[in-house]
Amino acid sequence: MTTMKALVTGSSGFLGRQLVAQLRARGDSVRGFSRRATPELDRLGVDCRRGDLRDAEAVADACRGVDVVFHCAAVAGIWGRRDHYDGINVQGTQHLLQACQNLSVAAIVYTSSPSVTFDGTPQRGVDEQVGYASRWLCDYPRSKAQAEQSVLAADRPGGLRTCALRPHLIWGPGDEHLVPRLIDRARRGQLRQVGDGSNRIDITHVENAALAHLLAADQLLSVDPVGGRAYFISQGEPVNCWQWINELLAIHGLPPVRRRISLAWAWRIGAFLEFLHRAIGSDKEPRMTRFLAAQLAMDHYFDIRAAQRDFGYQPRISTAQGMQDLAACLGRRK
Numbered sequence: 001m002t003t004m005k006a007l008v009t010g011s012s013g014f015l016g017r018q019l020v021a022q023l024r025a026r027g028d029s030v031r032g033f034s035r036r037a038t039p040e041l042d043r044l045g046v047d048c049r050r051g052d053l054r055d056a057e058a059v060a061d062a063c064r065g066v067d068v069v070f071h072c073a074a075v076a077g078i079w080g081r082r083d084h085y086d087g088i089n090v091q092g093t094q095h096l097l098q099a100c101q102n103l104s105v106a107a108i109v110y111t112s113s114p115s116v117t118f119d120g121t122p123q124r125g126v127d128e129q130v131g132y133a134s135r136w137l138c139d140y141p142r143s144k145a146q147a148e149q150s151v152l153a154a155d156r157p158g159g160l161r162t163c164a165l166r167p168h169l170i171w172g173p174g175d176e177h178l179v180p181r182l183i184d185r186a187r188r189g190q191l192r193q194v195g196d197g198s199n200r201i202d203i204t205h206v207e208n209a210a211l212a213h214l215l216a217a218d219q220l221l222s223v224d225p226v227g228g229r230a231y232f233i234s235q236g237e238p239v240n241c242w243q244w245i246n247e248l249l250a251i252h253g254l255p256p257v258r259r260r261i262s263l264a265w266a267w268r269i270g271a272f273l274e275f276l277h278r279a280i281g282s283d284k285e286p287r288m289t290r291f292l293a294a295q296l297a298m299d300h301y302f303d304i305r306a307a308q309r310d311f312g313y314q315p316r317i318s319t320a321q322g323m324q325d326l327a328a329c330l331g332r333r334k
Contacts, residue, residue, distance in 0.1 A: 053092025
């Protein structure tokens with residue numbers, strides 16, 4: 001592929017930073033769009049723009065003159081105000097699509113989530129034929145599903161080409177959310193195994209997630225595009241959820257999780273805490289929710305053969321190598 005002019009929304013985030021680094025490493029021109037300054041991106045020669053996805057003018061200005069948009073920015077999490085999720089995840093994505101259409105941007109790769117298909121039941125090797133969830137346990141997957149559907153519906157042969165990627169549980173060196181929150185709960189004595197500990201889950205190393213975005217964008221710009229489609233992305237090798245969590249704890253010098261709670265009890269506690277937090281109008285995330293209970297106790301892993309077939313995705317970093325790299329990174333910090 002010839003070099004591209006790319007816009008990365010959420011460029012200051014975990015995936016965004018890695019995506020920018022891979023784009024720059026192969027010689028692409030990159031513009032970043034985020035709500036916070038990122039000096040490390042300035043050093044990479046990135047045209048950094050600060051702004052909010054809810055500001056249509058700022059979004060349009062960021063899109064001007066680019067070939068491809070990688071839309072990584074979003075409000076994540078399992079608790080918060082509905083209007084906040086809708087404003088950024090849904091309305092912000094609509095602003096971006098409108099700008100891309102008005103400015104003749106060639107393609108957009110949207111960072112979605114497998115949770116758009118999760119309704120609180122186990123998922124074992126499901127592929128892209130599975131539909132969107134029939135019920136939502138929190139506003140994050142609901143808003144991501146709405147945004148994903150808008151992105152895929154905007155695909156036009158001869159015009160804007162779009163696709164959505166669904167990487168599951170992105171992790172690796174530089175993570176500021178998933179693993180750090182897990183470690184913090186363990187140190188506070190707040191971590192409990194939910195369920196019988198046999199559930200398998202998919203995970204995605206951040207370098208593999210970024211690579212999938214580049215491959216998808218290249219394919220969107222090719223003579224055989226993958227427009228209008230969504231793809232699951234992962235390591236391609238599910239792990240036992242609680243064994244993996246205990247390995248992460250060991251890397252951080254912490255003992256394995258010993259205390260347990262059944263899914264049924266965790267679900268009841270989550271439902272009660274959700275009710276209580278809504279009743280008092282609290283924006284603070286409950287220690288347990290129904291969504292979290294189900295995610296910690298149930299299987300949720302996916303078939304990635306479509307991504308392998310359509311744009312040649314293969315994980316570059318194995319799970320074993322990623323864990324070794326994470327341990328080495330932590331060792332250097334100490």
